[in-house]
Amino acid sequence: MLNIADTLHTWCREARPFALATVVQVSGSAPLPIGTALAVDTDGNAVGSVSGGCVEGAVYELCQQVLTSGEPPTRARFGYSDDDAFAVGLTCGGELDVLVQRFDPTERPHLTAALDDVTSGRPTAVAQIIDGPEELLGRTLSVAGDGSTHDSAMGGGERWEQSVAGQARALLRAGRTGRVEVGGEATTCPERLSVLVHTHASRPRMLIFGAVDFAGALSEVGRFLGYRVTVCDARPVFATSARFPHADDVVAAWPHRYLAATEVDARTAVCVLTHDAKFDIPLLRLALSLPVGYVGAMGSRRTHARRLDLLREADVPEEHLARLRSPIGLDLGAHTPEETAISIAAEIVAHTHQGSGMPLAWSTGLIHHRTTPSMASSPA
Known part of the structure; x- marks a missing residue:
């Protein structure tokens, strides 16, 4: 809704x-x-x-x-x-x-309160019973970003409300709309409910490191996809809002220091476009250890091979290196910054929704994947 x-x-x-x-x-x-x-x-x-x-x-x-x-x-x-x-x-x-x-x-004044939060940009979740006892069908409960519940119209008893609110809080933290099951246990709620939790979370983040032409194009594509985009570079002369009008934030700071101090989650995409070892190695060492959804780095295959050697020398575990998408992006034959930005965004979308990246004409089966997104939230 x-x-x-x-x-x-x-x-x-x-x-x-x-x-x-x-x-x-x-x-x-x-x-x-x-x-x-x-x-x-x-x-x-x-x-x-x-x-x-x-x-x-x-x-x-x-x-x-x-x-x-x-x-x-x-x-x-x-x-x-x-x-x-x-x-x-x-x-x-x-x-x-x-x-x-x-x-x-x-x-249902709680629904108005929840929509107040949504239209004001504050995180909120609305849980809606979609299957269960007839008298509860369609009942709703809303949870604010701080975890508190608005006055609810859920009904069915306190234990049901506590179970539904707990599920709603979990999905709100993940920034994901989803269907969950509650009850069915004598010690909690004897009758089983199927609940659809609608979530409105903060926008997922795209952190672009390197104030280069590719960053300008990628910041525009990232914003179009619904990300809150930050461009970060250690060089103040290049890290300016005038150069990156589509970015929500432009930061002049050493990349690894900024990443260490900023907030990330499982929906965050980290795109390293500097291909400069003095920036890349400390940044990637940290990024690959964080619970972010995507880490990609720009550079040739020779640059990538050298980068892996330096990361191993910095004691980065192999399981962390396996998370690195480098060279960044899908093979679209891209040349211009704009084309490259689309190839990077395409890889992020495919990774988020567990897509293959293959042309649909070459594949069989479902077009619309029914998987749990690993990063960006579902439209709801």
Whole structure:
């Protein structure tokens, strides 16, 4: 639902009821991930998408039905139909389950508080029961970035709420939207719940070391992909905001010292573009020991071989060296800084989502991977 947080926030502030259709399960080549939503207000206005256009009309009608009738939350499944080219279905061949429910903001003030956090850029998570006892279906609970819970509409007892809140906090720390199971144990919650946790976390970071032309192009691509981009170089004359207008931060500092002092997580991408040993070796030695998602370094194969020798001399373990993506980027035949930036970004995306990097025309199986991203968060 957080993919349409701005509009939902406005409707909540206006106390305007709406119906929300949320993708709660996908299989095959369904075009959008779980957590993506479409909403319809009492005036018939629609925002968002659940399928990229394939079944929007049918979902819109279902939202209007639930909104006007006040009926309980309902689930609907949409899949591919080869019997009728005009039948409601996913032409991509996948299947998706959609949960449609009515929201009255006056009855769920915690949702307004959560959307306040999202639109203000503060981390938050909203947990939504998508499978379980009928009386709990569609109930929600929200968790703020500091781990505290807003007043909830979860119901079902304190133990359920504690279990759901714990799962929501874990996914919020990871910056990932996902589906989790809670309960099913006599000592905690006897009935099992399936919960979809929508998260809004801080943007993942892309740390670019080396104030070179390639850094300018990569900072623009990184920002386009949703990263908070930092360019760092030890030379103040080159590390200027004027040279890197697309970077969120430009820092003049020794790279390894900056990295040691800044905040990183499993979604962070570290891109070393200096190919200068006096900067690279202390920087890579540290970067490869940190729990970041991606570490890549620019340079020729000869530079890479020499760099590995120096890192071994600096006692960097082989298991750390195995994490290094060097020469950085995918083989796209790139020459210009812009082309090189795309090759680097493509490798980061493939690594994040466990893609092969192969042309889709050369591969078989699913186009849309259903894996747990190792770095960037899912759109939700």
